[in-house]
Amino acid sequence: MTSTISPIRTGAHRMRPPGGSWLDDLWAGWTATPGLRRRTELVVVGLITLIGVLVRFIRLGHPPRIVFDEVYYVLEGWTISNLGYEAEWPENGQELFEAGQVDAYGTAGKYVVHPPLGKYLIGWGMQLFGAEHAFAWRISVAIIGALAVPLLYLVGRKLFRSIGMAAIAAGFLALDGHAIVTSRISILDGPLMFFVLLGFLFILYDREQQTRQIAEWAADWRVRAHAKDPSIPLEAKPSRWSLTVRRPRTRAPGPDWGPILWFRPWLVAAAVTLALATSIKWSGLYFLAAFCLLTIGFDAAARKQAGITYWLSAAVLKQGWASFLLTIPAAILVYLATFIGWFRSSEGYYADWAQSDPSRPWGGLLEGVPLSFQNFWHYQSEILQFHSTLGADHPYASAPIEWPFLIRPTAFKYDYYGPNQEYVEAVTSISNPLMFWLGTIAVVFLVMMLFVKPRWQYAAILTGYAAGYLPWLITGRTAVYHFYAIAWLPFMFLAAAVAIETIAGSAKDDRRMRTPAVNIATGFLVLTVLVSILFYPVWTGLMIPEWYWSLTHWLPSWR
Incomplete structure (x- = not known):
């Protein structure tokens, strides 16, 4: 049996204490x-x-009864999973629902201030297990x-x-x-957390992929450049810390900007997932914005490590707009898709806002915008106004x-x-x-x-x-x-x-x-x-x- 302990000398021959625990x-x-x-x-x-x-x-x-804000999301989840939109309940709707009268809702749309996905998820659970059971609500x-x-x-x-x-x-x-x-x-907050975390995981996968793509591109560039000019090293040397906006006085031995990366499936997946988070609560939008900025930082770091001269400018000005096109349109489409039940209904809240008053439809250059989208835009603006001015006195605020x-x-x-x-x-x-x-x-x-x-x-x-x-x-x-x-x-x-x-x-x-x-x-x-x-x-x-x-x-x- 051989010892793995290495000897050291400090005047006399001693044994290094073993590591670990x-x-x-x-x-x-x-x-x-x-x-x-x-x-x-x-x-x-x-x-x-x-x-x-x-x-x-x-x-x-x-x-076995409705607790806290379940009075909103359970009842709204049940109606949206049945009608495609959140419908009004009688004034004693909570008591009726808890008593098993789960079909006591009406058909008139209800004013709500959160997007529909979280309520769909709650409603689908009740569709599977029966709305009469508290277990199914949750x-x-x-x-x-x-x-x-x-x-x-x-x-x-x-x-x-x-x-x-x-x-x-x-x-x-x-x-x-x-x-x-x-x-x-x-x-809604637990599902919001889940989709935020899932989007973050996809961002980490994207970082790994984009770092590898940039490194491979830079290595190929050096091979080609070295064949033309042997003074250009084959080994990448990280670029210096600078704003990378002004051209350096001496020509750097590396690529100037680097590639535009279009194959970013994990980035698109992150955008879709964070759009789903936003479709539960608007606070998911903060994570979408922050994580998109984080990917630009990852891109800049990868370009710097690969020896790209204008690593920061390239990440912001060259890759930034491409990443925007890969993420934001997809996120908008996903968000709109979660409202498909509302778009298809005529009873959803504000679903006929523009049609109900001749003075409401947009004019001028926006005259051709479909009325359904005008209704949707008005509804979203009203929700924004609600959240911007909301104030209340609550013992647990x-x-x-x-x-x-x-x-x-x-x-x-x-x-x-x-x-x-x-x-x-x-x-x-x-x-x-x-x-x-x-x-x-x-x-x-x-x-x-x-x-x-x-x-x-x-x-x-x-x-x-x-x-x-x-x-x-x-x-x-x-x-x-x-x-x-x-x-x-x-x-x-x-x-x-x-x-x-x-x-x-x-x-x-x-x-x-x-x-x-x-x-x-x-x-x-x-x-x-x-x-x-x-x-x-x-x-x-x-x-x-x-x-x-x-x-x-x-x-x-x-x-």
């Missing part, structure tokens, strides 16, 4: 061969996904929420090339209360500046029972505090790391976080709630995985340093699981004593 030894045994590694990864992903499924589906039909959202767990694993795997880091992020999403509640109650600190989570339901009201059934969309606060700290850490040791992964994570959070911070709306944070919660958990990996160190570290660091990280992960177990009853509406409920109020504002 007990966890590294265990992991090495589980991944000793490619086959074992694949098997271990499947077990890890399968176990995390199973946990995510169980906590979302067990007692999904409880509470099944679609629960499936989407459960699928988000392995999806985040795939994102983490593509970002970090690490099973462990991907598993931490996915495990956090599987066991986090915010993600669990928005998967068990039929509101939470200013966006509070969101990163988990100041005021949203209580979807709480009811007291017992002769002295000593028992509580609560459904509160509060994150696991340890996971969430670590995520906030980790986001700040990544911002600092961009200036210390920049990596493209940090920029990608922060782009997703910023696209979900910053627009709310600058809008000034008062009718906003903490549960909106679910859209960017996965990016917080990706940042948290980076933070935990930084604390734990590397398997190459001195064992005397690595083992305590791994113990600290492992202890924290175990503690987060215990906290999730503590909070699980207030995420799922289990009846608990009032004193137990008080244990989950770590801050006074959580009550």
